[in-house]
Amino acid sequence: MSEVKAYAASSKTAELEPLNIERRDITKEDVEIDILYCGVCHSDIHTVKNDWKNSQYPVVPGHEIIGRVTKVGDNVKNFKEGDLVGVGCMVDSCQTCDSCKEDLEQYCENGATYTYNSEDKHLGGYTFGGYSEKVVVDKKFVLSVPENLDIKAVAPLLCAGITTFSPLNHWNVKKGDKVGVIGLGGLGHMGIKFAHAMGAHVVMITTSPGKSGDAKKLGADEVLISKDEEEMKKHANSFDFLLNTVPVGHDVNPYIGLLKRDATMVLVGAIEPLDPIHGGGLIASRKTIAGSLIGGIKETQEMLDFCGKHDIVSDVEMIDIQNINDAYERVQKSDVKYRFVIDMKSLKES
Ligand SMILES: [Zn+2]
Ligand SMILES: [Zn+2]
Numbered sequence: 001m002s003e004v005k006a007y008a009a010s011s012k013t014a015e016l017e018p019l020n021i022e023r024r025d026i027t028k029e030d031v032e033i034d035i036l037y038c039g040v041c042h043s044d045i046h047t048v049k050n051d052w053k054n055s056q057y058p059v060v061p062g063h064e065i066i067g068r069v070t071k072v073g074d075n076v077k078n079f080k081e082g083d084l085v086g087v088g089c090m091v092d093s094c095q096t097c098d099s100c101k102e103d104l105e106q107y108c109e110n111g112a113t114y115t116y117n118s119e120d121k122h123l124g125g126y127t128f129g130g131y132s133e134k135v136v137v138d139k140k141f142v143l144s145v146p147e148n149l150d151i152k153a154v155a156p157l158l159c160a161g162i163t164t165f166s167p168l169n170h171w172n173v174k175k176g177d178k179v180g181v182i183g184l185g186g187l188g189h190m191g192i193k194f195a196h197a198m199g200a201h202v203v204m205i206t207t208s209p210g211k212s213g214d215a216k217k218l219g220a221d222e223v224l225i226s227k228d229e230e231e232m233k234k235h236a237n238s239f240d241f242l243l244n245t246v247p248v249g250h251d252v253n254p255y256i257g258l259l260k261r262d263a264t265m266v267l268v269g270a271i272e273p274l275d276p277i278h279g280g281g282l283i284a285s286r287k288t289i290a291g292s293l294i295g296g297i298k299e300t301q302e303m304l305d306f307c308g309k310h311d312i313v314s315d316v317e318m319i320d321i322q323n324i325n326d327a328y329e330r331v332q333k334s335d336v337k338y339r340f341v342i343d344m345k346s347l348k349e350s
Helices: 042-048 160-170 186-197 209-218 229-234 279-283 297-310 321-332
Strands: 002-008 017-023 030-040 065-072 084-087 090-092 134-138 178-182 201-206 222-225 239-244 259-267 288-291 316-320 339-343
Touching: 017 134, 030 084, 030 321, 042 321, 065 134, 090 134, 160 186, 160 239, 160 297, 178 186, 186 201, 186 209, 186 239, 186 297, 201 209, 209 222, 222 229, 316 321, 321 339
Parallel strands: 178 201, 178 239, 201 222, 239 259, 259 288, 316 339
Antiparallel strands: 002 017, 030 065, 030 134, 030 339, 065 084
16 A cells, blocks of 8 residues: 545535545556546535535545556556546446446446545545545546647546536437537536537526626537526527536426427436426426436546547636635635646645
8 A cells, every 4th residue: 555645624514634545556457547637526525515415534535537647457458657547436336237237337236436435445444536646546447538638627527528428428419409508617618518519509508697708608609598588488499408507406497498399408417406397398398307427437438539539628727736625615606617627736746
């Protein structure tokens, strides 16, 4: 084992502060990664604050990891020292259930091992995430990162990117489709970029008129202010697909009204109760509401390759790890365009 520097929260009310943690020695199947950058996801904050009632302290968050391979095990053939790689939300899964066999490890029926706050099958205790100097990960959960991209801005693709790419891909969004992206934050800004790159006619749907200019710069063709009832009426029954990135419970009925017959709205943000849904809105035109969780490893690699081809990265604001607590305050106020990324040099040199 080796001891590495990290940042951790010791309780749900504590600020993040330095903590040394253990990383395992590599097994034959493992890849050891020197972490260069780690994105700051809203899930990190939910876990630190125990919002989902399953946090195990200390919590070392971080599941948007970019780094360079420093060592590989004997059975690792597809990575070598120096390779640029990524690690997202998962570091292991059972590999034997139907979901795992279909490359959908995020839906592992025996529970995937998440990058942080999951039972650690190697060391006991709980897994520690990317707010640290290095990480050791099973080769099956390591991703290749295209070298042509701005790598610090690649980090958020590992969670915000795949979370929005996967539903667009699964529901076959294609050239000419009218796609609405609801909510412009870390997830929404990636949804716009992907839908645009897939050739869709993209409508940013937001409550804030102030976001119009940014939405268009990111690739939206139109902006629809959801509080404007007249505008909402004009777009009624016209969308082929809606990607709903709103991170909290809300009233989805007005959005159901925007869908065409047989069209689907996919929720990717709100992991909490929604306002009651009127069945009539779904029944009248055979509409669907669905949910989607990140993506499997195979699809995450496809997403990264798609980004390499189309030159897509996140819009990021770089921070030093010493400023992480301020960054959390700002994420909670949606005061970031659109993702904080920690430069891990600040941890190594501290
Ligand atoms: Zn995340
Ligand atoms: Zn499984």
